Amino acid sequence: MSDTGDYKSEIKKLVADIAEKTPEEITDDAKFSEDLGIDSMMALEIVASIEKKYKVIIPEAEIPNIRSLQNIYDLIGKLLPK
Amino acid sequence: MEGIWDINKIQEILPQRYPFLFIDRVISIDEKEGKVTCLKNFTANDYFFTGHFPGKPVVPGVIMIEAMAQASIIGYAAIKPEVASKHPTYYLGKVEAKFKRPVSVGDQLIIEVKKEKIVNNAGVVTAVAKVNGEMAVEAKIMFGVILDTQMIADGKSR
Helix, strand or coil: CCCHHHHHHHHHHHHHHHHCCCHHHCCCCCCHHHHHCCCHHHHHHHHHHHHHHHCCCCCHHHHHHCCCHHHHHHHHHHHCCC | CCCCECHHHHHHHCCCCCCCCCCCEEEEEECCCCEEEEEEECCCCCHHHHCCCCCCCCCCHHHHHHHHHHHHHHHHHHHCHHHHCCCCEEEEEEEEEEECCCCCCCCEEEEEEEEEEEECCEEEEEEEEEECCEEEEEEEEEEEEECCHHHHHCCCCC
């Protein structure tokens, strides 16, 4: 299992790949829709990739709240075993 | 081979019809694991062989992707039967595919779809299509599901 620092850089790269950007172009607070052009289907692809990589389940009700990398870090921080 | 969904049941879920229905039978459904297995037989009577290619029939890759997308809808319906029963509109979002071998007249395509994530308005699945146990296509498919058809007319599909 990754430690905290690792999972943040891994998730950033995962989001960058799906958004077709470089990790350097994505800040933790960039808004997925407005700043990065990530639509709802790309957001679901991000969620599916994170679930697969970290073997967690992200509840469907949480998905609309995922609007930035920081939102994902916060969510994964809660879901991953301490 | 006993199918668990025959063509009549398939047509209750899939909106596609001839000449664009590419699932003949559903062989297995595992709602818990989010896995379905479907079958498609290609015959000399299939219309696209007339032009693809004259004298050398090969199933077009886009047709196999469509068959896998239709199997994905069946997978969605197994997990979200309450939404599927309302006959929503399904649309493809993104496909990443690798084609491993040609598929031709007489081949029976076995399509296995497994969910990665299914929510009410979209899905991400992995799909493989095999002939005689040999890999023909593997794909990751993302699709959207819209209940309100007016949203399509307004161009607000996402």
